[in-house]
């Protein structure tokens with residue numbers, strides 16, 4: 238029962254991409270109840286099991302409350318002064334002796350759910366000046382970012398399915414009933430999918446597994462893992478062959494349709510049917526249904542990115558949206574218009590620069606750079622391989638590559654060989670156990686929150702800022718200050734340098750650019766006057782306030798503070814050509830790098846014909862109560878029966894001699910794990926499935942709950958040498974494995 242001592246606060250959940258509004262009841266400095274905020278303009282009360290655990294994270298006794306420094310081989314509690322002194326003592330000499338590329342950076346997924354991370358990581362990177370930047374993006378989403386950048390002009394311009402108005406949705410490699418959606422932001426994906434069915438529409442799920450999403454769909458089309466690109470190309474072929482191409486309202490805004498027609502010519506449904514495990518009639522029917530629907534959208538996610546042709550598959554998702562006239566129309570695949578100034582709202586409304594991909598290659602294997610990053614699949618070899626440019630130090634921010642990188646066993650060994658590891662993290666986990674210095678950010682409830690990233694892909698234009706629920710704990714410094722002090726240390730300015738130097742320089746540079754930008758609302762203004770308007774705020778809130786003011790709605794942070802349930806900016810509206818930033822100012826339907834890669838796709842079809850029957854392959858799976866690797870220390874999310882199981886089709890189990898509830902030994906080129914067996918016909922014969930993010934049984938970890946529910950690390954089996962060539966994204970979908978009773 239609520240008591241007079243209770244206070245209620247409203248907050249956007251920062252844990253996944255769905256951006257749900259939460260209602261928190263606070264008593265005596267603790268969260269006593271968490272519910273969905275029924276007045277939230279976007280989520281209307283929806284909440285998932287993870288959203289209820291923010292208070293648990295805040296109270297977790299294993300959450301580190303202060304920095305740690307390794308002394309005599311052991312990590313020990315330290316003061317902030319000691320921690321930064323250690324960084325300032327050890328980091329600059331490595332840069333001086335070996336050059337800037339000797340320091341690698343890994344940014345984990347939670348960095349994107351965090352205002353300080355989004356705004357200040359880039360300042361740290363600029364200060365380090367390294368080409369060895371890695372992130373979770375090259376684990377599972379870089380192909381989509383590349384295809385979007387090539388077609389629409391920026392890596393954040395993703396066409397998202399307009400779920401609330403569509404009548405036909407084709408989902409590939411996505412399981413939003415478990416993931417709550419990704420690169421397509423909406424609370425309550427399950428309810429929105431049910432809404433499509435309720436309106437008489439159709440939802441078709443293409444997936445190797447009969448996922449929970451597939452179970453609730455109109456139709457599940459099982460596919461051989463890793464063959465989405467071939468399927469989609471055959472659907473494109475069908476559209477052209479049957480005269481079903483109709484670009485609708487964007488016809489004058491798209492170039493190179495004829496090039497795509499030529500590329501698809503060799504991919505008749507009969508050519509790819511056996512490879513994909515989908516008969517030609519079904520492929521044709523899917524293409525016809527898509528073309529005939531009053532409004533339709535194709536959406537592909539992790540499963541389509543984590544494969545050998547991830548970029549081609551991601552590109553073809555949007556090619557289908559374009560060819561069926563569904564790009565940029567209500568009910569189709571649309572573009573959000575975020576409130577904070579973004580790459581596709583700022584600057585000139587049309588002509589942009591070429592996508593920043595392939596400007597350099599990794600030192601050892603020659604994997605391609607994209608958007609300033611190298612694929613994480615090559616991080617281990619960059620650490621292991623001697624020579625100029627060898628990585629000798631690593632800075633991680635909210636990342637756990639020891640679990641999330643492909644062939645993570647190799648990376649774990651490589652991490653142990655580094656001269657210096659600095660981690661910004663509040664858990665002593667599988668990666669930070671290698672740290673020499675751990676710098677601990679505040680609890681998620683002690684920082685302000687605004688989803689700068691995810692409103693870029695939202696299915697409705699909204700803006701919602703959450704002020705910190707709790708003050709910083711005694712002695713705690715803010716995350717932007719941690720990142721700024723790291724940046725200053727990297728520049729050799731010592732441990733005592735004032736982080737305000739970085740903050741003031743950052744906002745000063747933004748304002749200076751805006752007053753000379755003819756497209757900015759601040760154009761022609763006096764720099765100091767603008768800065769005065771933004772004062773007395775500092776840190777991420779000041780930058781956010783600025784970004785809101787230069788955004789398309791010219792909001793302010795004060796306006797958002799007056800609206801604790803968010804500001805509703807309306808349904809998505811057509812944005813072409815204004816949102817485009819390609820060199821041509823058009824939708825570039827056949828970008829040259831993708832066109833060049835289609836030859837490899839063609840060869841894959843011929844190769845599969847020659848090889849005949851393949852062996853067992855491993856796919857991953859999403860779990861509603863799991864958030865990659867980092868929320869397994871919350872009891873309510875891990876209790877109950879073991880969820881880290883190897884799912885096996887009963888027919889395969891009989892053939893191999895596996896028993897339900899027994900143990901299986903799973904081996905790949907890179908490693909071996911032993912996992913409990915779960916027999917289910919949800920996976921097709923020939924396919925086995927393990928969830929990712931587990932494997933908390935390593936020495937030196939201090940997460941008691943996670944260690945009591947360790948599971949096994951599926952990335953020990955993922956091959957770091959198998960990548961999508963265009964993006965360098967690891968192949969996690971369709972790993973060849975051998976399975977035997979353990």
Ligand code: SF4
Nearest residue numbers: 250253256257285288
């Ligand atoms: S769906 Fe995502 S944003 Fe919503 S409550 Fe769950 S974890 Fe939080």
